[in-house]
Every structure is written in structure tokens, then in C-alpha cells.
Amino acid sequence: MNYEMISVSISAGALIFSGFAFFYSRKYKEIEKRLNELEIKKRENEQIELKKAYLTAEFEKKEDSKGGYYLKIKNEGKSIAKNIKIKKIKGEKIEIIDKDKLELKHLDSGKSIKLFTITNFGADSKLTIELFWEDEFSKNNKREIEVSL
Secondary structure: OOHHHHHHEEEEEHHHHHHHHHHHHHHHHHHHHHHHHHHHHHHHHHHHOOOOEEEEEEEEEEOOOOEEEEEEEOOOOOEEEEEEEEEEOOOOOEEEHHHHHHHEEEOOOOOEEEEEEEEOOOOOEEEEEEEEEOOOOOOOOEEEEEEEE
């Protein structure tokens, strides 16, 4: 009788343990499935980012000139920016001298160009520009940037 009691207790314990194991294995599989979905989404987003160019702008003071600045346009994206157009929106008494560089055929990833600008007495402290470009992801990229002197 004592052996039967031990045998029943061991069987009951094994049944309870297998129930917990079954429940947690289902939970684990759900978590694993969700993690796999997130990993796939992350890789898809990385592939998309490889196709995008991202243009930024900032002023850089020209060391050998009073009132002279460079407007530095940089491609911080991972793709080449093509057919770039730069348009001044706002910025009284801030003039972009390098007019021939307002349209560019391309700008490689991590590269930048500098446009010489001058400011006159009473110039605004900010310049607003619009950037237009194409990349592998889209043909109609547009960004408006306000750049402070």
C-alpha cells in the first residue's frame, strides 16, 4: 500500500509538472513568434533605410571673412541623393552666393557641400530653406529646414 501511495504521488506530481511545462512552452512559443516577427520587421526597416538619403543643413563660419558663412548641406542617409534642389524660403539679408550649387546631380552618403553665403547688417538670425531630392526609396523627397546663424 505504501508503494501504491508513492507511485500515485509521483504520477500526480509528473502530471502537474507536465501541465506547467505545456503551459509555459505555449507561452514561450508565442513570445518566440513575436520576437521573430519583430526581427523580420527590423530587417525590413534596415533594408528601407539603405535606400534613403537624408539631407541636413547647418551654418559654418568662414574663418577668413567677416559676415561670411558656409551653408553646409550634408547627406546623413545611407543612399545617394540625386537631383537635389535648394530653395531659399526666408532669411532677410542673408544671400547665398554660390547660386550654381543650388541644383546638384548627386550627393553621396556621408558627404556634404558648402554654399558660400553673406549676411548684411540687420540680417535675420535664421535662414529657412527647402530641400528637394530623389533617392532609391522615393522620387519626391522634400524637407524644410530652419538654420540658425
